[in-house]
Each structure stands twice: as structure tokens, then as C-alpha cells.
Amino acid sequence: MKVARHHKGGTRLGSGRVAIYNRSNRTTNETTIEQLIVNPHRAAARMSELAPGQLLPVQVDGIEMIVYRLGARVYAAQRRCLHQGADLADGMILRGSIVCAQHGWRFDAETGVHEMSSENCLVTYRAWVEGDEIMIDTTPIRRAEVPR
Numbered sequence: 001m002k003v004a005r006h007h008k009g010g011t012r013l014g015s016g017r018v019a020i021y022n023r024s025n026r027t028t029n030e031t032t033i034e035q036l037i038v039n040p041h042r043a044a045a046r047m048s049e050l051a052p053g054q055l056l057p058v059q060v061d062g063i064e065m066i067v068y069r070l071g072a073r074v075y076a077a078q079r080r081c082l083h084q085g086a087d088l089a090d091g092m093i094l095r096g097s098i099v100c101a102q103h104g105w106r107f108d109a110e111t112g113v114h115e116m117s118s119e120n121c122l123v124t125y126r127a128w129v130e131g132d133e134i135m136i137d138t139t140p141i142r143r144a145e146v147p148r
Contacts, residue, residue: 043133044076050134055098057089060136065125067134068093070109076125076136077112081105088122098122112141 044058045067055066057079064079066089077098081088086102093099097106097115106115112122126137 041135041137044127044136045134046132047074047129047134048132050074053093055089055091055093057087058136061138063138065136066098067127067136068098068109070096074127074129074134075109076127077107078123082114082120082122 042060044060050056052069055068058067065076066079067076081100083105090101091099098109099106107122112124114120124141
């Protein structure tokens with residue numbers, strides 16, 4: 001395999017292929033650029049790993065996010081709080097809201113909208129279940145700025 005150049009989100013290989021490196025388990029998956037554009041759906045976790053009310057940290061195609069259940073539905077949102085970048089996986093689900101453990105910022109668990117300010121919104125992702133797999137569409141539903 002000949003590496004042509006580094007590309008955001010992976011390393012571009014010859015013939016329109018790209019290698020995606022997963023830092024969490026140190027594996028590299030090779031795919032085509034067209035597959036990434038046409039099919040941004042990826043398995044993120046298993047339903048058997050996710051208890052109701054749990055905020056499970058995952059990484060999909062280099063994007064850090066949290067996956068969680070509300071009743072029978074699954075959701076995904078960015079992993080960092082808008083306030084000061086705290087890890088939302090350390091927070092909790094309370095009365096339909098994601099609550100940041102650091103300063104108590106609350107976001108609607110279905111929409112990602114901040115409870116007091118609708119212009120502050122988490123990036124959310126479409127999530128669904130196929131068998132035991134939680135699938136994520138990595139196309140953002142909402143875009144928000146996260147402090148660096």
C-alpha cells in the first residue's frame with residue numbers, strides 16, 4: 001500500500017481509497033472516498049452495552065460523541081459540552097435532558113438544544129438500531145462550536 005498524502009480524517013491511499021484510523025482500538029480500516037460520502041453510516045456500539053439513561057462515549061470516523069437511550073430510542077450527540085468543553089459522558093440523563101457534570105448545563109436529549117438558550121445547541125447525529133448494533137449517520141444534524 002502506497003501512502004499518497006495525509007487527508008483530514010484519514011490517510012489518502014492510491015486509487016481513491018482512504019485509511020481510517022480508530023485511536024480507541026488502534027485499528028485501521030480501508031475504504032473508498034465514495035463510500036464515505038455516499039454511506040456515512042457506521043456501527044458505534046451494541047445495544048447490549050447501553051443501559052437506559054447511560055451516556056456511552058464512542059468515536060465514529062474520528063468524531064467523539066455520546067450515545068444514549070431514552071425509552072426505546074437511541075440518540076447521539078457531540079461529546080464535549082459547549083460551556084467549557086467538559087466530557088458529557090461524565091454527566092447524566094435527567095428528566096429528558098443531558099446534564100453536564102462540570103457546571104450543570106442542560107441540553108434537551110432529543111434535540112441537543114440548551115434549556116435556556118436555543119441558539120446554543122449540541123451537534124446531534126441520527127442514530128438507530130439494527131439487530132444489536134447502534135448505527136450512527138455521521139452527517140451532523142446541528143452544528144455548534146466546542147471550546148478547544
